[in-house]
Amino acid sequence: MTNLKVGGVPEHFNYPWYLTLKNKKYTKENINLRWQDFPGGTGAMCKALRAGEVDIAIVLTEGIIKDIAAGNPSKIVQTFVETPLIWGIHVAKDSKFKKIEDLEHATIAISRYGSGSHLMAIVNAFNQGWNVDKLKFKVIGNLQGGIDALTNGEADYFMWEHFTTKPLVDNGTFRRVDNCPTPWPCFVVAVRNEVLENNANEVKKVLDIINAQTNNFKEIEDIDKILAKRYEQKLEDIQKWLKITEWNDGKPITKNLITRIQNKMVSFNVIEEKKNSTEFVKNMYI
Template sequence: MKQINIGGVPEHFNLAWYLGLKNGEFKEQDINLRWKDYFGGTGAMCKGLRDGDIDMAVILTEGIIKDIIAGNKSKIVQVFVDTPLIWGIHVAEKSDYKNIQDLKGTKAAISRYGSGSHLMAYINAENNGWDLEKDLNFEVIKNLDGAVEGLTEGKADYFMWEKFTTKPLVDNGTFRRVDNCPSPWPCFVIAVREDFLKTNKADVKAILDIVNATTKEFKEIPSIDRMIANRYEQEIEDVQEWLSLTEWSQENISKQTVKKVQDELFALNIIPEKWKYEDLVEDL
């Protein structure tokens, strides 16, 4: 049985993978799929792909495109979640900051440079007409636990992370959400190391077929809202709202989307150049 290592964030978006593993569907295809949780998000997964710790990743679109251009020898093989990610913009509950404009020129907590929380801080700044040189400052906090410590102790002033993942921290009075910032494109894609893809294309295709069968019917799974609420410690009404807003994909990323992401990242000086679609994406 072939072992294949895959990484992703330990969040509700990825429950479809857990269900496939739990039901033994990958083993039926003679694949020993090993899931690794990446609490540090996209930046940590990019490192995992580069180092060969994982063969595949369920990863933020903008983050992997940036990292491939920066030398990560991986390719996008499919969009996983077709809808935008809703990034909540959070401050410490007792913070004096009340709205987005109060945060202009303050310090953003980011998991690491090149991460989603880092890139989306630029998108948010652009959306609000801030000076990208003067109005953005960063404090690296590694993960959600680091953000709690960083904001509570005043090392950073605000933190951007997926709205529903952080909702329990808003509910318990750790954070206060001052606004939302949706990503301007489909949020999660599946990326694979090029070396691995060359010799294991059929296995990657088999893995995608299994997870796609689950995501096609995900919302129809009996009591799926309760399962998510229990597993990820969320309120049932928040899960139901999230399900109503989220659509999965079984298709590869479009040329139009790749162009949009690159245009945005290039305009923000996050990438030094734009690449051809074929250098970023592989069709199976």
């Protein structure tokens, strides 16, 4: 039995992993796969990959590209979610800020440096034509930290996935002033290099199992109701999310895609220079 640890955010995107684990699909392939929730998001997972605390991570594309460029000994083996992530831009319910233009000099709550909430705040600033060098950040750890920071005035706005934060908008904790979609596929599967060298066949089996699950995920009977109940979402919000979300059907990630994403990240000042795309990708199907 091969032991592997996989990490991801405890959000609706990763429910297919829960189903495959519940149905013991990895055990049937002699793989003991263990899931770990990372409410702190991509920054926390990058740190865990570096430390060898997880073997596989379902991470935001921009975060892992930046971290591999900075020396994370991992590779992207495929995209997980092909469609963009919609980031909601939130302020406290009674905030003086009313529209996106008001936020140019405001303090941004981020889970950690290198996280999606950090990098997408930079992307949003570029979209708005703001001076990125003058952005002010407050590290808050996770979603609860963002709620606390906005509520007590330590930060002015906070970017997090639109549907995950929708209940907080509905109950008046947050007010959403705008949305900012990622200009690339949002989630990828990253694996530590050591695991790719020693357990390539097992990693392939894991990918085959999860891709088979996501391939027919939307056809599962009452999946909208199941997700709405599990993640405490309104049914119409989950239905809207399912409509705009597409998972990878097993295609390997291309070097061209990594190059295009790097070009955008350089233009957004998220990374300083473009690197050879072979440093980021491992094609499991050659």
